Amino acid sequence: MKPILTIRDLVKTFGSHTVLQGINLDVHAGDVVSLIGASGSGKTTLLRCVDLLEQFDAGEIRLDGEPMGYRVEAGRRMRLKGRELARQRSRMGMVFQSFNLFPHLTALRNVMLGLTKVRRLPVAEARSIAEHWLDRVGLAGRRDYYPSAISGGQQQRVAIARALAMEPRLLLLDEVTSALDPELVQEVLVTIRSLAETGTTMLIVTHEMRFARQVSTRTVFMDHGAIVEEGEPAVIFGQPESRRLREFLSSMSQ
Amino acid sequence: MQSFLDVLASSSGALLNGLMITIAVSAIAVATGIALGAVFGLALTYGGAVVSFPARMVVDIVRGTPVLVLILACFYMPAGIGLSPGPLTAGAFALAVFCAAHIGETLRGAFLAIPSAQTDAASALGLTFGQTLGYVLVPQAVRQIAPNLVNTAVEIVKASSLLSAIGVGELLLTTQEIIGRSFKTMEFYALAGGLYLAINLVIATGGAWLERRYRLR
Numbered sequence: 001m002k003p004i005l006t007i008r009d010l011v012k013t014f015g016s017h018t019v020l021q022g023i024n025l026d027v028h029a030g031d032v033v034s035l036i037g038a039s040g041s042g043k044t045t046l047l048r049c050v051d052l053l054e055q056f057d058a059g060e061i062r063l064d065g066e067p068m069g070y071r072v073e074a075g076r077r078m079r080l081k082g083r084e085l086a087r088q089r090s091r092m093g094m095v096f097q098s099f100n101l102f103p104h105l106t107a108l109r110n111v112m113l114g115l116t117k118v119r120r121l122p123v124a125e126a127r128s129i130a131e132h133w134l135d136r137v138g139l140a141g142r143r144d145y146y147p148s149a150i151s152g153g154q155q156q157r158v159a160i161a162r163a164l165a166m167e168p169r170l171l172l173l174d175e176v177t178s179a180l181d182p183e184l185v186q187e188v189l190v191t192i193r194s195l196a197e198t199g200t201t202m203l204i205v206t207h208e209m210r211f212a213r214q215v216s217t218r219t220v221f222m223d224h225g226a227i228v229e230e231g232e233p234a235v236i237f238g239q240p241e242s243r244r245l246r247e248f249l250s251s252m253s254q
Numbered sequence: 255m256q257s258f259l260d261v262l263a264s265s266s267g268a269l270l271n272g273l274m275i276t277i278a279v280s281a282i283a284v285a286t287g288i289a290l291g292a293v294f295g296l297a298l299t300y301g302g303a304v305v306s307f308p309a310r311m312v313v314d315i316v317r318g319t320p321v322l323v324l325i326l327a328c329f330y331m332p333a334g335i336g337l338s339p340g341p342l343t344a345g346a347f348a349l350a351v352f353c354a355a356h357i358g359e360t361l362r363g364a365f366l367a368i369p370s371a372q373t374d375a376a377s378a379l380g381l382t383f384g385q386t387l388g389y390v391l392v393p394q395a396v397r398q399i400a401p402n403l404v405n406t407a408v409e410i411v412k413a414s415s416l417l418s419a420i421g422v423g424e425l426l427l428t429t430q431e432i433i434g435r436s437f438k439t440m441e442f443y444a445l446a447g448g449l450y451l452a453i454n455l456v457i458a459t460g461g462a463w464l465e466r467r468y469r470l471r
Contacts, residue, residue, distance in 0.1 A: 053374055082383050090380025100375035104393045113389060114379035159375075166379065 002065070003028045004169055004201055005050065010059035012042075012049055012225075019045045021225045022059065027170065027203055032196045034212035034233070035205045037222035038248060043205040046222070047172050050203065051094045052085050063091060063169060090118045093163030097175040099155040101147040107134060107158045108143040114166050133161035137191050153184030157191055164200070171195070173204040189215075209252050213237045221245045261436040262445075272428030273449055275342075279424060280411045280453075282346050287353025287410070288403070294358025295395075296387070299365040309358070316355035321413045324348045329420045345417035353410050360402045364395035397468055404461030408454045415450070425449060 003026040012020040020042045027033050035043040048054040050061055052069045061068040068088050070077050080088070101110050108130050115126035134143050137157040139150075147155050156176055163171060173192065177185045189211050196202065196215050206212050212219055212233065219236040221229045223244050229236060240246045262269075297309035316324065328348035332339055339347070368391055376386040418427035429446040433439050 051378055053377060086377070086380050086382045086385075089377055092378075094375075094378035096371065096375065096378075098371060100369075100371045102372065102375070102390055102394075104397060114381070117385050117389060118380040162379070 001028060004031075004064060005203070006060075006062045007046075007050070008060045008062075010046070010049060010056055010061065012045055012054065012056040019225050020049070020056070023225075023227060025220065025227065025230075027201060029201055030199045031218060032200075032202045032204065032216045033218045033220060034216035035203065035220050035222060036207075036209065036212055036236075036248070038251075041222040042225040043222055044174055047094075047174050047203065047205055050170075051092055051172055052089050053094075055079060063088070086118070090114070090166060091169050093166055093168035093171045095156070095159050095163050095171070095173045095176050098179050099147070099152070099159045101155055101158055101162070103147050106144050106146055107139060107150070107161075110147070110158055111162045111165050114162065119166065129165055130161070133165045134158070136164075137161045138187075151184060152180045153187045156180065156188050160188075160191055160195075164195070169201065171200055171202045173202060173206070175205050175207060177206070177208060207252070209237070209249070221248065223248070256436060258438050258441045261432065261438055261442075265432045265436075268428050268432065269425075269445075272423060272425040275423055276411070276414050276425040276450075277453060279342065279346050279349065279417065279422070280407070280414045283349035283353055283410050283414070284407050286346075286350035287357060287406070290350060290354035291357025291361060294354055295361025295365065298358060298362040300387075312351075313355045313358050316351055317359065321348070321352055322416050322419060324352055325416055325420060341417070341420040341422045345414075345420060345422050349410055349413060349417075352413065353406055356406050356409075357399070357403065360399045360406075361395055364398040365391060367398065368394050400461070400465050400468065404458060404465075407457050407461070411450065411453050411457070 005025070005027040007023050007025040010020050010023040011018065023042075023046060025033075035046065037043050045054060049056045050068075055069070066088070069085065070079055072078070079085075101107075102113065105113065108127070111130035111133055112123075112126045115121045115129055116123060119126075121129070131140070131143065134140055137160055139154060139157055139161070142150050142154055142158075147158070150158070160176075176192070177188050180188065185208070189208065192202070192204070193211075193215050204212070204216065214233075216233050218230065219233045220227055221236060221240075221242075221244075228242050229240065229245050236245070237249065240249055294309050294313055297305045298313065299306075301309060319327075325345055325348040328351075329339070329341060329344040332344070372390055372394070373386055376390045381389065414424055415426040417424050418430065421427070425446055429442050433442050436442070
């Protein structure tokens with residue numbers, strides 16, 4: 001079976017600093033891949049490159065075989081135009097650490113925006129899809145609330161509904177519980193777990209080690225912009241091979 | 255000697271006409287100024303060097319010049335290129351440009367105050383830059399500058415009195431003409447002041463209502 005997402009030799013630099021030094025990664029349909037590693041190891045940058053929010057310097061990202069973000073013309077790499085980038089981005093969903101809901105729109109309107117403007121669905125249809133997804137994340141009763149009137153956990157669930165309503169091929173989650181108060185983390189993790197159980201393909205950057213171990217089908221450990229170890233979570237967490245992974249895991253369990 | 259009320263009765267038509275011109279020229283200036291100010295604001299924030307530089311020049315020149323000088327310039331300078339706008343056109347244009355420069359600058363501040371994460375979220379959904387502007391950035395910026403918008407409108411109404419200098423028969427010039435004939439100086443200046451105040455109270459009240467209605471929640 002062909003992977004949904006393939007990343008080959010991905011290199012990303014910020015000035016003279018190389019943030020990603022040749023990443024290779026495949027994500028298959030139904031995979032839940034968790035990316036773990038210390039702050040600054042390049043996990044979030046990798047996610048942002050995949051979602052085309054960052055440009056990258058070399059290598060290739062393909063979604064369903066289609067090269068993302070760039071085309072090669074006469075041997076030269078050219079960044080795609082805005083409209084093309086937008087079309088490619090609409091096929092992936094992204095959930096951010098700080099939710100990033102649109103503050104001037106209700107929960108329902110947040111979810112509807114992409115449906116009406118990107119997928120160009122009629123308002124009535126968009127509304128019923130948005131209601132379905134808000135219901136799915138347990139927020140049917142909050143659809144007419146503005147983001148500032150609901151809790152962080154609820155905001156994050158709205159953000160998840162907003163991403164999923166677009167029926168993305170792949171859902172990218174960037175430390176989605178890091179900005180939440182401890183008592184609100186569980187409701188978001190429960191939501192994500194239920195998505196994993198229904199076969200949503202996900203690439204998850206997380207600091208919740210227990211969650212990563214329970215929910216993911218594969219775990220990838222990154223350090224200094226490179227993938228050091230990857231495999232089944234039981235192996236990564238149970239029998240880490242490299243010294244750096246062992247050190248990281250012990251620092252996380254303290 | 256006529257009483258104040260007699261003069262008022264005989265000149266009420268002229269006064270009403272002046273009041274209407276003040277309201278009309280201010281409304282035109284504010285409406286044009288908002289449209290033009292939106293262009294300035296977008297150019298200053300998202301224009302890149304080529305577009306934002308000329309916009310920055312215009313905005314700085316306009317904001318650094320007294321409104322009266324701006325009005326006189328708009329009235330007298332077009333003759334140099336063979337145009338001869340009437341005082342009303344020149345005056346309304348000057349006020350509109352003044353209004354636009356202020357709104358453009360305020361709008362730029364409002365755009366910059368929106369976290370870049372909002373643009374990320376919009377991009378991630380697949381919105382184009384134009385759609386992101388229209389559905390995410392502009393609605394938030396407008397809510398932020400609403401109080402300033404009311405302020406600017408009030409400033410324009412007051413500044414419209416300067417059009418009397420180029421002979422636009424607005425409220426102040428009309429008042430001065432009535433005083434010239436009747437010598438009721440105190441009474442009619444007080445009346446004119448009261449009328450300006452009344453217009454601005456209406457604007458402020460309307461603005462407050464709009465703000466409540468479209469508050470950034």
